[in-house]
Amino acid sequence: MSIWATILIxxxxxxxxxxxxxxxxxxxxxxxxxxxxxxxEKARRSLEEKQRAEKDQEN
Structure with missing residues (x-):
């Protein structure tokens, strides 16, 4: 093996x-x-936020 190949490796x-x-x-x-x-837990919080937003839009 040449010296340049060794240096490259x-x-x-x-x-x-x-x-x-x-x-x-x-x-x-x-x-x-x-x-x-x-x-x-993250999905539950996201679902609760969506439900709250829907309730707020209804009222």
């Missing part, structure tokens, strides 16, 4: 490692409130 591997570390740092700063919501 090493550069690609280092680039993948660096990008994964950068992604971890970025995701550590993310707000996790939206991920912890229960989808069923």
């Amino acid at each position: 090493i550069a690609i591997v280092l680039g993948v490692i660096w990008s994964n570390i950068a992604l971890l740092k970025h995701s550590a700063k993310m707000d996790m409130k939206n991920f912890n919501q229960d989808p069923i």
Whole structure:
């Protein structure tokens, strides 16, 4: 294998490692409130809001 192919493989591997570390740092700063919501509770709240809006329109 030529020296340039070896250097290219090493550069690609280092680039993948660096990008994964950068992604971890970025995701550590993310707000996790939206991920912890229960989808069923969210759907119930949405349905209740729609029902309230329909009642308000009727009155």
